[in-house]
Amino acid sequence: MVDVPTAPGTSRRGFYLTFIYGLWGLIAAALAAPALLYLLLPPKIRRGSEWIEAADVTQLQPRVPVEVVFRKNRVDGWKITSEKETAWVVKLSDQQTVAFGPQCTHLGCAYHWDEAKSEFLCPCHNSVFAVNGAVISGPAPRPLDRYETKIQDGKLLLGQLRQSTGSKA
Amino acid sequence: MKGQDRLHHWLDSRTGIETAVRNFLYENIPASSGWHQVFGSVALFLFLTQAFTGALLAFNYAPTPGDAYNSLRYILAEVTAGRLMRGLHHWGASMMIVVVVLHMTQVFLYGAYKKPREATWMVGVVLMLVTLAYGLTGYLLPWDNRAYWGTVVATQIASQAPVIGPYLARLLGGQDEVGVVTFARFYGLHVLLLPPATLLLIAIHVYLVRKHGVAPQPGDEVRPLKKFYPQQVFRDTVAIFIAFAILFVMAVAVHVPLEQLADPTDTTYIPRPEWYFLFLFQTLKLFEGPLEMVGSVMLPALAVLALVLVPFIDRGRMRKVTERTFAGALVVLAAIGWGALTAVAVATTPKPAMAEQIDFSQPTDWLQLSPVEMAGIGYFRQENCTSCHTVGDGNPKIGPDLASGTHKSAAWMIEHFKHPSAMVPGSAMPPIQLSDAQLNTLAAFLLKLNPRNAEGLQSAPDFAVQGAMIYQNGQCGSCHMVNGVGVKIGPVLNGVKQRRTQQWVEDHFRDPQALSPGSMMPPYRFPPSQMEKIVAYLFVLPD
Incomplete structure (x- = not known):
């Protein structure tokens, strides 16, 4: 049905209908748009990447991993929880110090440093990693995960744990 | 029938929705209906x-x-x-x-x-x-x-x-x-x-x-x-x-x-x-002692009962609205009564304490600042730094972003405040005319700024900032500690609100020995406006 605005009554009816639909459309849009933003956009992260001081680089022996325990704030919505985290810190060279996540990349077991063999050994399924994190043998699919690191005034700062790339080769 | 019509017909025959909507919309209403x-x-x-x-x-x-x-x-x-x-x-x-x-x-x-x-x-x-x-x-x-x-x-x-x-x-x-x-x-x-x-x-x-x-x-x-x-x-x-x-x-x-x-x-x-609810609050104040119940419970209950019974109290025939003068007078009286009670309630409510003016719907990182850094916010505002500098988010301005997270040393900054173009050739910044101690607080605040806390530091309320400036000028930090900064000769001031009343602290400022015999603290006779701010500042400190 099309309203043909000819008779005075019809044009008034058309005027009413335009306003009824138009105003309800505006109201719906003004409610729906913020609601979609509210539900779909990620919240502003105020406490973004935090750098945690983990070790004094000058105290590290070259190629001798040290297990470091530190506390980190985890932000989950409105909850901020302080959690214990662990990293294996190794000074590979004077220029490069790395920090490995404490879990084997195979199934997440905690590995340890075998001093006699100078290798990381995972007791669960015998994955073996070199001091630089590379897979030497065992079922581990990829090298050890590393924390983002930066060095400031001789202190090693750790950021987010990043999944390593590459294969066992 | 066209496709659309068939759909409508099907929908209506199965659900009756169109008929229902039609009945709803095309209901008859009296000719006098209107706005x-x-x-x-x-x-x-x-x-x-x-x-x-x-x-x-x-x-x-x-x-x-x-x-x-x-x-x-x-x-x-x-x-x-x-x-x-x-x-x-x-x-x-x-x-x-x-x-x-x-x-x-x-x-x-x-x-x-x-x-x-x-x-x-x-x-x-x-x-x-x-x-x-x-x-x-x-x-x-x-x-x-x-x-x-x-x-x-x-x-x-x-x-x-x-x-x-x-x-x-x-x-x-x-x-x-x-x-x-x-x-x-x-x-x-x-x-x-x-x-x-x-x-x-x-x-x-x-x-x-x-x-x-x-x-x-x-x-x-x-x-x-x-x-x-x-x-x-x-x-x-x-x-x-x-x-x-x-x-x-x-x-x-x-x-x-x-x-x-x-x-x-x-x-x-x-x-x-x-x-x-303010009018009820005010009604309450009109009744004291055992009569309080009259204002708090009985009058409201009677009012509700009267409202419910309105159709049975007024059983006269329907008259034009313009002839219902008694009803109109009642409405006007009720409005005046409500308005007067509310107005009195608003007028007689004491001004909220300064601490209640803090807006916790915004980040409040400023609560963690030391007094030096807080006082720095005061000079930062006084010198209108934000007229040329961005702080965190916002449109880029002439000067660099002060919350970029990378900072020069305090010594460099203070030198730069005094002789901007000597440290940054070509800088258009005017020299800041403040004492060394004041420039030091400014540098301390700027060192603390980073992109994450910029909003939470700038939301610091004026009374707290000015309280911290009074604290700095009085060199309170040479005997007291706030937020871990200062000296512990006198008591740590965090948590003072748990231990003392505001009045006690004010009296103590004026005559410390009268309230804490043997205290080494010298008397401070602040003018009332300053006293209010320093005490309010001390009372918002985190525990």
């Missing part, structure tokens, strides 16, 4: 909007006293459009009260409650009480000081009711004090019990309106009936749109504060109810 009858529709619209924004808020809200406050802060500070949603819900509640009262006033003025519409009116009175119940229960949910203490007063009033008082208080979970149980009950009422009850009551109310038809005025019997659609629907729509536009503008422009987390040990807090 004065839009308020009911507006109230219904506002209720639905409240349900919508309330559900959205619930998606990010943790309904326990432990988390409620933090989750609301999260909605306000971190969720996109969260502030708008809360604004819509908060002001929507106030607006609903206004519109419901306007609706009742119109019905009252026109005598539309008369036979056979008594039941419609009484259900309407119940709906108004339900609207107030939403306001009462929703008031507690932010779980800030305002919410907590407002509810303490409300539950105590309820417990004063004759006979049922103690039971009522127990039902609200507030027998001994407002606590976790009260919170759970109020939340349950607000989101689980009241909404379906409201829907049911609205259904009954609308059914009764339809059953008896819109109330005609004398003279309507000889004039032809009109259709509800489209002219009256158009009027309702325009009214709804105006209400919504006002609500939206208020939600965007008028700030809804969030005070500090509810503190049941705070003995200085002056509870204030929401504006629409």
Whole structure:
């Protein structure tokens, strides 16, 4: 049905209908748009990447991993929880110090440093990693995960744990 | 038949929806119907909007006293459009009260409650009480000081009711004090019990309106009936749109504060109810001692009873609205009475303490600053640094972003403040004319700035900043410690609000030895405005 605005009554009816639909459309849009933003956009992260001081680089022996325990704030919505985290810190060279996540990349077991063999050994399924994190043998699919690191005034700062790339080769 | 028509036909024959909508829209209404009858529709619209924004808020809200406050802060500070949603819900509640009262006033003025519409009116009175119940229960949910203490007063009033008082208080979970149980009950009422009850009551109310038809005025019997659609629907729509536009503008422009987390040990807090309950609050003050119950329970109960019984008190024949002078006079009297009580309540309420002006709906990183850094904010504001520099977010300005997170040393900055172009060739910055000690505080603040805390540091209220400046000028830090900075010769000042009253601290400033014999502290005779600020600053320090 099309309203043909000819008779005075019809044009008034058309005027009413335009306003009824138009105003309800505006109201719906003004409610729906913020609601979609509210539900779909990620919240502003105020406490973004935090750098945690983990070790004094000058105290590290070259190629001798040290297990470091530190506390980190985890932000989950409105909850901020302080959690214990662990990293294996190794000074590979004077220029490069790395920090490995404490879990084997195979199934997440905690590995340890075998001093006699100078290798990381995972007791669960015998994955073996070199001091630089590379897979030497065992079922581990990829090298050890590393924390983002930066060095400031001789202190090693750790950021987010990043999944390593590459294969066992 | 065309495809569309067939679909319509199928839908209607299976569900009857088209016929129902048609019956609804093409209802006959009296010739006198017009703009004065839009308020009911507006109230219904506002209720639905409240349900919508309330559900959205619930998606990010943790309904326990432990988390409620933090989750609301999260909605306000971190969720996109969260502030708008809360604004819509908060002001929507106030607006609903206004519109419901306007609706009742119109019905009252026109005598539309008369036979056979008594039941419609009484259900309407119940709906108004339900609207107030939403306001009462929703008031507690932010779980800030305002919410907590407002509810303490409300539950105590309820417990004063004759006979049922103690039971009522127990039902609200507030027998001994407002606590976790009260919170759970109020939340349950607000989101689980009241909404379906409201829907049911609205259904009954609308059914009764339809059953008896819109109330005609004398003279309507000889004039032809009109259709509800489209002219009256158009009027309702325009009214709804105006209400919504006002609500939206208020939600965007008028700030809804969030005070500090509810503190049941705070003995200085002056509870204030929401504006629409202020007249009751004031009525209460007119009765003292054993008569208090008269103001708090009996008068309101009588008023509600009178409202319910209006159709039975006034049983006269229907008259034109212009001839209902007695009803009009009653409305005017009620309005004057309400207005006067509210005005007196507003005028006699003491000014909120400075600490209550802190807006906890924004980040409050400034609470962790040392006095030096806080005082730096004062000089930062005094020197109008932000007229040339960006701080964190915002449009780029001439000078560099001061919250970039990379900083020069304090020594470099102080040299730069004194001789800008010597340190940064070509700098257009004018030298800052402050003493070395003042420049030092400025540098201390700037060293603390980073992109994450820029907003939370800049929201520091002026009284606290000025309090910190007085603290710095008085060199309080050479004997006292605040936020871990200073010297522990005198007591650490964090937590002073747990140990002392504000009056004690003021007296102690003027004559330390009188209150703490043997104290090494010299007297400080601050002028009143300074005294107020330094004490307020000390009393907002985190414990």
